[in-house]
Amino acid sequence: MATPLQPVLESPREVDVDELEAELSALWRSAAEGASGQGVVTRACALTLLVSVESEGAAWEVSDLIGDVTRQNPCRAIIMASEPAARPAGINAWVSAHCHLPVEGEKQVCSEQVAVVARGDSVRALPNVVLPLVVPGLPIYLWWRAPRFEPELYFEDILRVTDRVLIDSGRFPQPASDLPRLAEKAREAGIRMGFSDLNWVRMTPWRELIAQCFDPSELRPYLDRVKNVTIEFEKISPRRSAQEAQAWLLAGWLASRLKWDPAGPAAETAEGLWSFAFRSTEGVVEVRLVPREFAGGGEGMCFNITLEAAGHPPARFSLRRGAEGICVATECSVEGREPVSRIVRLEVLEEIEVVNDELKYLGRDRVFEATLDMVGRMAGL
Secondary structure, eight states: OOOOOOOEEOOOEEEOGGGHHHHHHHHHHHHHHTSTTTTOEEEOOSEEEEEEESSHHHHHHHHHHHHHHHHHSOEEEEEEEEETTOSSOEEEEEEEEEEEOSSTTSOEEEEEEEEEEEEGGGGGGHHHHHGGGSOTTSOEEEEEOSSSOOOOGGGHHHHHHOSEEEEOGGGOSOHHHHHHHHHHHHHHHGGGOEEEEHHHHHTHHHHHHHHHHTOSTTTGGGGGGEEEEEEEEESSSTTHHHHHHHHHHHHHHHHHHTTOEEOSOOEEOTTSOEEEEEEETTEEEEEEEEEEOOTTOOSSOOEEEEEEEOSSSOEEEEEEEOTTOSEEEEEEEETTSOOEEEEEEOOOOOHHHHHHHHHTOOSOOHHHHHHHHHHHHHTTO
16 A cells, blocks of 8 residues: 655745735646646645734744645635734735645645735735635634734634634633633634634543543542642743643633532632632532642643542542653542552644644534633633
8 A cells, every 4th residue: 555645835926915816726727737747636625724823934834734734634725924013014925735645646636725924004904815715615714823812803804704713722821811811702702603722632631531530430429529629730841831721721621511610719829829619519619720840840741630529438539740741640549448540641642633633523612612611700701
């Protein structure tokens, strides 16, 4: 069996903004003429992927990733770079194609890409350039690859036609305020548009491991008796804000799934520790998000979760990842019994792998949306 060849990016060609559609047609004629000398090329498109970035440099960075997207999710990709402070004002555009040869000897499969860079006051004209390029009748995804989700007013026309927004709370500089603001945006969007978070998807193995702690029938009752939850992340690390966002999301997930209600305002200490009180069917639950130093840490790998549950006897459940970042050690400890522990290898997905998985799923992530709503409630919004 032949090995699939790597994607080929046809060199981006700068074009006149007013001639984008005509240039895309010319791009396909050129691709067909150059396809292995056979004149055989398949144009593939299952969705429109809009990508929002903050600079031209970021546009070319994400352009290098689009080839890996189109291999699994053939699409028309439109990269939008907004530089409102740049001068002189104006808009530049480029067209190119990402082509794959699935198996040597078969037809070449290509997806098209448009890059648009708007500067100065011209950023307001982005919707007029982009919206005519959206492929009719196909899903529209917006990959918001920026530090926080704060679209300007001119972006509303683009959001109005978007089916799902992919954000990454791992890029949020201030998760404690940025996540609740995202929750507000999601509430405002209502049923019109869904949201997904790449940072939330990265935590899927952790959520599965927590759930597995309570799989044995004799341990399941402890879910309703959880009294204390502690989530620890690295205090000093390049991934400090990404881990803090994950801690907020895990706390929101537990509260929403176990039907806890916030019992008072969140409290933050000078050291960045967050404390929340919830009401459950069994009383008050305290949740703490604790930044601290770990032995051997500093790279954003160490992460601990501990759940303490009341009962006769009481129980404690813990998940710990060390500085190597590869495995999670779990332990279920019921007072008076021998602890049960195991080591689980953690699957770590790259950014583009998560994006590809999310693009395959058109439906809304209701669990994430409920979690995000709870995060907003935790912040008092």
